[in-house]
Amino acid sequence: MKQLTMPIGDDAIRDLKVGDPVLLSGVMITARDAAHKWMIETFVKKTREARGDDLDVYEAIQPLLNGGAIYHCGPVVAGLDSKQYKFVAAGPTTSIREEPYQGDVMRHFKVKAVIGKGGMGAKTLAACGEVPGVYLHAIGGAASLIAQTVSKVVGVYKYDFGVPEAMWVIEVKDFPAVVTMDSHGGSLHAEIEARSKRELDRLLAAML
Amino acid sequence: MRDLTEQLIELVRRTSTDLSPDVQQTLEQARAQEDAGSAAQSALGTILENVELSRRNSTPICQDTGTPIFYVQHPAGWSTRKLREQIRAAIVEATQKSYLRPNAVDAITDKNSGNNLGDNAFPTIHFEEIEGDELIVDVMLKGGGCENVGAQYSLPNSQLGAGRDLAGVRKVVLDAVQKAQGQGCAPGILGVAIGGDRGSSFYASKEVLFRKMDEKSPDPQLAALEDRLTAEANQLGIGPMGFGGKTTVLATKMTGLHRLPASFFVSVSYMCWAHRRRRMIVRGEEVIYE
Numbered sequence: 001m002k003q004l005t006m007p008i009g010d011d012a013i014r015d016l017k018v019g020d021p022v023l024l025s026g027v028m029i030t031a032r033d034a035a036h037k038w039m040i041e042t043f044v045k046k047t048r049e050a051r052g053d054d055l056d057v058y059e060a061i062q063p064l065l066n067g068g069a070i071y072h073c074g075p076v077v078a079g080l081d082s083k084q085y086k087f088v089a090a091g092p093t094t095s096i097r098e099e100p101y102q103g104d105v106m107r108h109f110k111v112k113a114v115i116g117k118g119g120m121g122a123k124t125l126a127a128c129g130e131v132p133g134v135y136l137h138a139i140g141g142a143a144s145l146i147a148q149t150v151s152k153v154v155g156v157y158k159y160d161f162g163v164p165e166a167m168w169v170i171e172v173k174d175f176p177a178v179v180t181m182d183s184h185g186g187s188l189h190a191e192i193e194a195r196s197k198r199e200l201d202r203l204l205a206a207m208l
Numbered sequence: 209m210r211d212l213t214e215q216l217i218e219l220v221r222r223t224s225t226d227l228s229p230d231v232q233q234t235l236e237q238a239r240a241q242e243d244a245g246s247a248a249q250s251a252l253g254t255i256l257e258n259v260e261l262s263r264r265n266s267t268p269i270c271q272d273t274g275t276p277i278f279y280v281q282h283p284a285g286w287s288t289r290k291l292r293e294q295i296r297a298a299i300v301e302a303t304q305k306s307y308l309r310p311n312a313v314d315a316i317t318d319k320n321s322g323n324n325l326g327d328n329a330f331p332t333i334h335f336e337e338i339e340g341d342e343l344i345v346d347v348m349l350k351g352g353g354c355e356n357v358g359a360q361y362s363l364p365n366s367q368l369g370a371g372r373d374l375a376g377v378r379k380v381v382l383d384a385v386q387k388a389q390g391q392g393c394a395p396g397i398l399g400v401a402i403g404g405d406r407g408s409s410f411y412a413s414k415e416v417l418f419r420k421m422d423e424k425s426p427d428p429q430l431a432a433l434e435d436r437l438t439a440e441a442n443q444l445g446i447g448p449m450g451f452g453g454k455t456t457v458l459a460t461k462m463t464g465l466h467r468l469p470a471s472f473f474v475s476v477s478y479m480c481w482a483h484r485r486r487r488m489i490v491r492g493e494e495v496i497y498e
Contacts, residue, residue, distance in 0.1 A: 162320025
C-alpha cells in the first residue's frame with residue numbers, strides 16, 4: 001500500500017503503476033459536472049466572462065489544485081443549516097462525464113491526481129503523461145466507508161451549484177483508491193474495454 | 209385517512225441505508241467466487257464492509273440516493289392526493305435527516321431545489337388501486353451513474369446482427385453490458401423489457417427490478433434467457449467496478465409487453481450493486497417493513 005500526501009510531487013506520481021493500491025492524505029477538492037464546465041469556460045477557454053465570486057474562488061483553489069487532487073464526488077452533507085459541515089456519505093461519481101474537460105483542467109491547474117469511478121478516456125490519459133498525473137479509482141457506492149476518511153470539511157466554494165455540485169474542500173486521512181490510469185500510458189480501463197469487446201464479438205458470432 | 213408520513217420516512221431510511229437480504233446474499237456469493245487476493249474480490253469486500261457500516265450508522269450506502277421511485281398499491285377509498293402529499297413530505301424530512309441527498313435539479317435553470325422536490329415526476333409516484341384492504345408501498349432509489357448506462361434498442365439492429373426475436377434480444381442486451389463497462393457500478397442487475405412503446409418499455413424495465421434476486425420470469429423461455437444472459441455477461445470479464453473478474457452481472461430480470469407491429473423495442477435498465485428497493489405493507493394498524 002503506497003501513501004500519497006497532497007501536494008504530490010512528480011517523482012511520487014511517476015512511481016505509481018496501474019494496479020497499485022494507495023492511501024491518500026491531505027487536502028482535496030470535490031469537483032464534478034458543473035465545476036468542470038465552469039473552470040473550462042471561465043478560466044481555460046475563457047468563453048464566458050468571470051462574474052460574481054468567480055475570480056476570488058479561482059485565487060483560492062489555485063494553490064490547492066497545484067499538485068493536488070480533484071475528487072469526482074457529490075456528497076451527502078450534514079449540518080447545512082448550522083454550517084458545521086460533516087460528510088455523511090461520499091463515494092465517487094462516474095468520471096467519464098468529465099472527459100471533455102479533465103485533461104485541460106489538469107494542465108491548467110497542475111492537478112496530479114483525479115479520483116473517481118469507472119475510469120476515463122484517451123484525452124485524460126494523455127494529460128496524465130504530460131502533467132504528470134494519475135487517475136485513482138475509488139470504490140463506487142462505498143459512500144459511508146469513504147466518508148469516514150474525511151476528517152474535516154475545510155470549506156465550500158460555489159455552494160450555489162447545489163450540494164452535490166459544489167466544490168467542497170476536505171481534509172482526508174488514508175482515503176483508499178487504486179491506480180487504474182498511470183503517467184506511463186497504462187490504463188486498466190482501456191485494457192478491460194478491449195478484452196470485453198473481443199469476448200462480445202465472439203459471443204455475438206455464436207448461434208443461439 | 210391515516211397519516212403515514214413517519215412510516216414513509218422510516219421506509220426511505222431503510223432503503224437508503226440498508227440492502228435487502230437477498231441482494232446482500234448475492235454480493236456475498238460473488239465475493240466468495242472471485243479469485244482470492246484479486247482486485248475484484250477486494251472491491252466486493254469493500255462493498256460489503258460499507259453496507260455493514262451504513263446499516264450500523266444509518267447513513268446512505270451510496271451518496272447518490274437517486275430518483276426516489278414509488279409504486280403505491282392501495283385499496284379503494286384511499287386518497288392518492290393525500291398519499292402524494294405524505295410521500296413528498298417524507299422525502300423532504302428524509303433529506304433533512306441526511307438519509308437522502310438533495311437531488312432535484314431544474315434542467316432549464318440548473319438550480320437544485322435543495323429539498324429533493326421537483327415537478328410531479330420528482331419523486332416519481334405510481335398509484336394503482338387493488339383488491340383487498342392492504343396498502344403496499346414499494347420504493348426504489350436508483351442512482352444516476354447506473355441510470356446513465358441504461359439503453360434502448362430498436363430491432364432489427366443491423367450493426368449487431370440482431371433480428372426481431374429472442375436471439376436478437378440476447379445480442380443487444382450483451383452489447384449494453386459491454387458498453388456500460390464498470391460505469392454503472394458493476395456488478396449490476398439487469399432489468400430488461402421487450403416490446404411496448406419507448407415509454408412503457410423503459411417503465412417496465414425498471415418495474416421488473418422489484419423482483420427478488422432468485423425470482424425467475426414466469427415465462428420459461430424468458431427464465432432460460434435470464435440465466436443465459438447473466439452467465440454470458442459474466443464471460444465478458446468486466447468484473448466489479450470494471451476491474452476485471454468473474455462477476456459483471458448479479459442477475460437478469462426480463463419481461464415482455466405487447467408492441468405495435470412496426471416497433472420492437474428492447475429496453476435495458478441497469479441497476480448498480482447498491483440495489484436499494486424496499487416494501488412497506490400497511491394492514492389496519494400494523495405496518496410491516498419487508
